[in-house]
Amino acid sequence: MIGLPIAVSLGALIGKPEYQLEVLKDLTPDNLEQGKQYIKDADINIKLKQGDVDKLYIEIICHAGEDQATAIISGSHTHFVYVERNGEVVLDKRGGTVGDEADDDIQLNFPMVYEFATTAPLDEISFILKTRDYNMKAAELSIKGNYGHCLGKTMDRPLSHGIFGDNIFSHIISRTASACDARMGGAMIPVMSNSGSGNQGICATNPVVVYALENENTEEEMIRALMLSHLTAIYIKQSLGKLSALCGCVVASTGSSCGITYLMGGDYTRICNSVKNMIANLTGMICDGAKPSCALKISSGVSTALLSALLSMEGKCVTSAEGIVDDDV
Incomplete structure (x- = not known):
């Protein structure tokens, strides 16, 4: 079951606020049935908030007998700006912005991303392998x-191998799309996110891992490529914001293209060129919500990531004379 009513229902029944974005991680099949019944029994009304509000805005008003509570999240997925209980204001930060609390955040640039990923002490960045462990599992x-549209499984079948081959290219699409199939298909399987998105975490991780394994790169090279991939995605997200009308797989695939270019032996210039090739290709793909068909968009993203890396390694790059691409990444 998908949609906001079941999310509201399960949050009310078994949600634990201390889990934050994993608020429903203790969900059981019995809980799910209780949630479905709760939708039938409770009065759940969902509508679009009118007026000038942040693009990431959630307001909920709960009634239980004579008690009433209101909570508002704005600007960031766990950023509460207002809480009221039975007419008593517990929290009110509606006049501020998320940025007011994030002045100390590091504003990344691409040279900084590249230098950190390629030179930081290995023991300080090896934690990034947890993304491999979660997302490849x-x-x-x-x-x-059998989850979602089974795109990952389809890419592993003889017909697909006859068309795409049984090679790194098809394996990357299969392992990335299959993880998305599971996540969007409701499987009780945790994944490691990037910038608050599980699909972006998958897209920034699995292509890099599969390429590194099949290309027989060292573990250090895999670690640095993963760090480069994830930091590139985070760097781009700083410009797009935490919620965007653009599909996040474009961002994460750009990261994985950089990671793969690094694993191919590419230097800073070639990695920058991979970014330009990606921006010239996929930019403009819209986000129309989290759903099983996200696996299709992810497969488009990771296949483009490989093409962009290959072009870059051949010294080919989309220039600033073409479309929206700029010389400075």
């Missing part, structure tokens, strides 16, 4: 089940 478990 999601892909493996997905192949064993």
